[in-house]
Amino acid sequence: MATATHDPNKNYINEKSGIWSWLTTLDHKRIGILYMISVMSFFAIGGTFAMLLRWELFSAGRNIMDAHQYNQVFTFHGAIMVFMVIIPGIPAFLGNFILPLQIGAKDVAFPRVNLMSWYCLMIGAAIAFFSLFYNGVDTGWTFYTPYSISTQNGTLLMVVGAFIIGFSSILTGLNFIVTVHKLRAPGMSFWRLPLFIWALYSTALLQILATPVLAITLLLLTAERVLGIGIFDPKLGGDPVLFQHFFWFYSHPAVYIMILPAMGVVSELIATFSHKTIFGYKAIALSSVGIAAVSFFVWGHHLFVSGQSEVAGILFSFITMLVGVPTAIKVFNWVATLYRGSMRFDSPLLFALGFIFLFTIGGVTGIILAVIGVDVHFHDTYFVVAHFHYVMVGGTLMAIMGGIYYWFPKMFGRMVNEFWARISFVLIFVGFNVTFFPQFILGAMGMPRRYYDYLPEYQSLNRISSVGAWTIGTGFLVGLFVIIHGMRKGVKAGPNPWGGKTLEWQTASPPPHENFHVQPVVTAGPYEYR
Amino acid sequence: MxxxxxxxxxxxxxxxxxxxxxxxxxxxxxxxxxxxxxxxxxxxxxxxxxxxxxxxxxxxxHLKYDDKLYRVCFGTAIFFLIVLYAFSKLDIVTRIVVEPFQ
Amino acid sequence: MSTVKTATSGHHHHAHHYESAEHEYVTSKFGTWVFLVTEIVMFGGLFVGYILFHEKFHEMFHAGSTFLNWRLGALNTVVLLFSSLTMALSIYYAQLGKKSLVLLNLYVTLACGFIFLTVKYFEYTHKFHEGLFPGALFSYDGPEAHQFSNLGMYFSFYFVMTGLHGSHVIAGMGLITWLIVRAHRGEFGPEYYTPLECTGLFWHLVDLIWIYLFPLLYLIG
Missing domain, CATH: 1.20.5 (Single alpha-helices involved in coiled-coils or other helix-helix interfaces)
Incomplete structure (x- = not known):
């Protein structure tokens, strides 16, 4: 479909109006925006739970809630952030919008399946939230047995909700794999794919291969609660540790579902804002696949002190350390790309740089925890809490923010206010470190996680951490205003305000419904700046 | 056409x-x-x-006659199931426990 | 009655983001295989659980399997294998443009699904009659239950595995019904039979799972 008469004023936003046209859309760009609104809303709710947690922990003893409520608050915070924000955050929002554009396609392979995946997220989330009416859930987002079987509350609803949300992830992954294989523009070989696509593809492999195990695990947990089938119940010869094996077989790859797309975003940001060819393209591309592959063999590092055998523990410990290799390759290559680049320190790059710094700390502390002898002491302490917040917030969330500000002009045809975007970055970056660095120390001092109360010697660091939390919260609120203001009143943007080389910048901002008026033909790699 | x-x-x-x-x-x-x-x-x-x-x-x-990619799909699924089994089994057989059920 | 049609549809327009009908066909087929991967991993997880506990409680599982009627299990195996043939034949005849044979084979496949579910219905009700319920509802009080205090676990696996499989049989039958409606409308022919192909793959997977369920539940011990 070459140059039919196209109206240059029409784009995917104004093409059809009315909420119904959005709720029944088959356009990947609109679906991406639907996800954006959902994920941001869930983030606000999960973040509010976090603020409540840090308020309670501001001082020892009871502040604003009792222990029972506290257990529910951290469960909801975790479940919302993991299942409704960080896992779908980049793939289903930025990925849905950008992937077809970056490979020169008109849409994803299965647009109806794409829309269905969004409804899976929304329906699953609604069911999960419904558990609040049944005394909530207090098992932690990990639903460990036997407590998750016996606790009398809304656990079943959250489990069912998570099951349905899992299908959202599976369907997104399915769509992306098939789209990357079958819908690339002419001339776009695998070695000319942008690194964001390599990252999304690797993520999709995890979504396809790991999430179904979560599905069966949650199904079995449901059968345990409803029918008492006893597979995880020691009274019937069942094995509660087996629940953990099954659960983490998914949930460990899940954390790479969370981080790989973020690394893909960072690769794009580093290349564009250094205005330089990415250093070691193939190494970064293959390291994404490598991380995905290794991630399947390490889940037992969550079971070091659960009753898993020492032999298995040692094996898992060793393999876990290997995952640091492809990860470090990425970090080195990003830094090498920055070196002697022609830099623009716009807000997207600030978030990318923040990512590199914070994720490195998070990753290295992960290696520390991989050492089984060390983990015996650090397991279930705040050291672990700090570790995963460094990688998930300092990592993934920073990358989401960078990605939003980077692709903002493409999605909405406008620029955000740079000054306030940078303010938001500073608040988030500083607030983040103030919140979570003390938690490494608290963990090393022995403060357990998921505890409602703590000993007096932990109080000062907890106070600092709470102040930091409110700073992050402020930073994200500023960011929210930056986004909303930008959507309505931002300066209009052209097709390529950053001078990027990937295909999405070759079409209008915002793009037309069919993405490209003329089918792009690719004759070069994605980062050929010089 | x-x-x-x-x-x-x-x-x-x-x-x-x-x-x-x-x-x-x-x-x-x-x-x-x-x-x-x-x-x-x-x-x-x-x-x-x-x-x-x-x-x-x-x-x-139709796997015999179709794109080899489909065989890779199938084989990959089986492979990771084996991984799930193998490492869980390794844990179970190397635990030092007293079995209540004989 | 049986009119040989060489080109049926001519009315099938492939979706706008594909280059051609062929492009849509291979993409849909690949997508179906990726979906099958997720089903294999999900059922596979259940099989892994089964195998781990079978290995731990070997005698108990053997005792449990004696409650199953292997003749009915074998009958269901034959029924599903036959239905896989008829499903494959519906595609074969679509490629030849023989609409009535497409429909015949789809109807037979659907009927096989009904037979399978009927047999399972009788098996389930018979078990319930004996008090062989899943999990905490297990109330059978015979000698085997006294010998193996966790005999209920075998039946937990039996009901969850065959139940999950059965729900997929039902889903498959729903898809086949939809295909029958479309086939009646003349939508399938040599130029377009993608939904038959994709549903067929799903149906064969349901058969594959039963190929393993039958010996694992009925025959092993």
């Missing part, structure tokens, strides 16, 4: 032969189950089941 590629058609005869083979293998499975091969019982039953599965995959599901 669509570029109609002629898709491979398996001859009717082959389909019927595969079904007959599957039915024969089913009969063999049942017969073998009447005999006690000791620890080999499971192995034999699974082996026959896998042969049957192979024929369903190769012919009914």
């Amino acid at each position: 669509d570029d109609q590629q002629h898709h491979h058609m398996i001859p009717l005869k082959i389909y019927i032969q595969v079904l007959v083979l599957l039915l024969v293998l089913t009969a063999i499975t049942v017969a073998a189950a009447q005999v006690n091969f000791g620890p080999w019982n499971t192995v034999i039953a699974m082996a026959i089941a896998s042969i049957k599965a192979g024929f369903v995959l190769a012919f009914f599901m």
Whole structure:
């Protein structure tokens, strides 16, 4: 479909109006925006739970809630952030919008399946939230047995909700794999794919291969609660540790579902804002696949002190350390790309740089925890809490923010206010470190996680951490205003305000419904700046 | 006009032969189950089941004639299931526990 | 009655983001295989659980399997294998443009599904009659239950595995019904039979799972 008469004023936003046209859309760009609104809303709710947690922990003893409520608050915070924000955050929002554009396609392979995946997220989330009416859930987002079987509350609803949300992830992954294989523009070989696509593809492999195990695990947990089938119940010869094996077989790859797309975003940001060819393209591309592959063999590092055998523990410990290799390759290559680049320190790059710094700390502390002898002491302490917040917030969330500000002009045809975007970055970056660095120390001092109360010697660091939390919260609120203001009143943007080389910048901002008026033909790699 | 590629058609005869083979293998499975091969019982039953599965995959599901990519898909799924089993089993057999159920 | 049609549809327009009908066909087929991967991993997880516990409680599982009627299991195996043939034949005849044979085979496949579910219905009700319920509802009080205090676990696996499988049989039958409706409308022919192909793959997977369930539940011990 070459140059039919196209109206240059029409784009995917104004093409059809009315909420119904959005709720029944088959356009990947609109679906991406639907996800954006959902994920941001869930983030606000999960973040509010976090603020409540840090308020309670501001001082020892009871502040604003009792222990029972506290257990529910951290469960909801975790479940919302993991299942409704960080896992779908980049793939289903930025990925849905950008992937077809970056490979020169008109849409994803299965647009109806794409829309269905969004409804899976929304329906699953609604069911999960419904558990609040049944005394909530207090098992932690990990639903460990036997407590998750016996606790009398809304656990079943959250489990069912998570099951349905899992299908959202599976369907997104399915769509992306098939789209990357079958819908690339002419001339776009695998070695000319942008690194964001390599990252999304690797993520999709995890979504396809790991999430179904979560599905069966949650199904079995449901059968345990409803029918008492006893597979995880020691009274019937069942094995509660087996629940953990099954659960983490998914949930460990899940954390790479969370981080790989973020690394893909960072690769794009580093290349564009250094205005330089990415250093070691193939190494970064293959390291994404490598991380995905290794991630399947390490889940037992969550079971070091659960009753898993020492032999298995040692094996898992060793393999876990290997995952640091492809990860470090990425970090080195990003830094090498920055070196002697022609830099623009716009807000997207600030978030990318923040990512590199914070994720490195998070990753290295992960290696520390991989050492089984060390983990015996650090397991279930705040050291672990700090570790995963460094990688998930300092990592993934920073990358989401960078990605939003980077692709903002493409999605909405406008620029955000740079000054306030940078303010938001500073608040988030500083607030983040103030919140979570003390938690490494608290963990090393022995403060357990998921505890409602703590000993007096932990109080000062907890106070600092709470102040930091409110700073992050402020930073994200500023960011929210930056986004909303930008959507309505931002300066209009052209097709390529950053001078990027990937295909999405070759079409209008915002793009037309069919993405490209003329089918792009690719004759070069994605980062050929010089 | 669509570029109609002629898709491979398996001859009717082959389909019927595969079904007959599957039915024969089913009969063999049942017969073998009447005999006690000791620890080999499971192995034999699974082996026959896998042969049957192979024929369903190769012919009914066309894997023999289709893009090799589909075989990779199938093989990958099986591989990771083996990983789930193997590492869990490793844990279970190397635990030092007292078994309440004998 | 049986009119040989060489080109049926001519009315099938491939979706706008594909280059051609062929492009849509291979993409849909690949997508179906990726979906099958997720089903294999999900059922596979259940099989892994089964195998781990079978290995731990070998005698108990053997005792449990004696409650199952292997003849009915074998019958269901034959029924599903046959239905895989008829499903494959519906595609074969679509490629030849023989609409009535497409429909015949789809109807037979659907009927096989009904037979399978009927047999399972009788098996389930018979078990319930004996008090062989899943999990905490297990109330059978015979000698085997006294010998193996966790005999209920075998039946937990039995009901979850066959139940999950059965739900997929029902889903498959729903898809086949939809295909029958479309086939009646003349939508399938040599130029377009993608939904038959994709549903067929799903149906064969349901058959594959039963190929393993039958010996694992009915014959092993």
